[in-house]
Amino acid sequence: MNIAETFLSEFHQESKTTRRFLERVPGDKLSWKPHEKSMTVGQLALHIAMSPGQVIQLASQDESPPPDFSRPNPQPENVSEIISAFEDSVATVQRILPAFSDTQMHAIWRLKADGRELMAMPRSALIRMILLNHLYHHRGQLGVYLRLLGVSVPSSYGPSGDELPEFMT
DSSP, X not given: OOHHHHHHHHHHHHHHHXXXXXXXXXXXXXXXXXXXXXXXXXXXXXXXXXXHHHHHHHHTSSEEOOOOTTSOOOOOSSHHHHHHHHHHHHHXXXXXXXXXXXXXXXXXXXXXXTTEEEEEEEHHHHIIIIIIIHHHHHHHHHHHHHHHTTOOOOOSSSOOSSOXXXXXX
16 A cells, blocks of 8 residues: 555545534534634635645645635535535545655645745655644544534544444444
């Protein structure tokens, strides 16, 4: 199994868990946020949904400008929009990621602004850090949002306090 196949296998497994989290976002609370500096639950869920596809497209380039963090994350109108964005994002990862050879995964990817290199790392590190770890980080945040909203939190790697992992039921 090459590097891309290994990452894709992990992504498939984690996508099932992520989908369970996104499906529990309450449609009537999309504009709720725990703090004035926080994203709304809808913005966070849509960010989680869209990020994998955006990151793998970024990784398919040899260099990229930095994202524009000054613009606010979009606010979805309903949970269906979030789930649809996630399905599209997963499909994008499934299409692009397996095409990377091990040589491409070891190649250096660069973040540049105005000709100045801001960051450089192997493509595999970008995918591990920003596609996978970033997804888990925000999914954990969403779990806290769900808890604060009184919504049952799905199991991730073990019991959540609300439910047992699927393998124990």
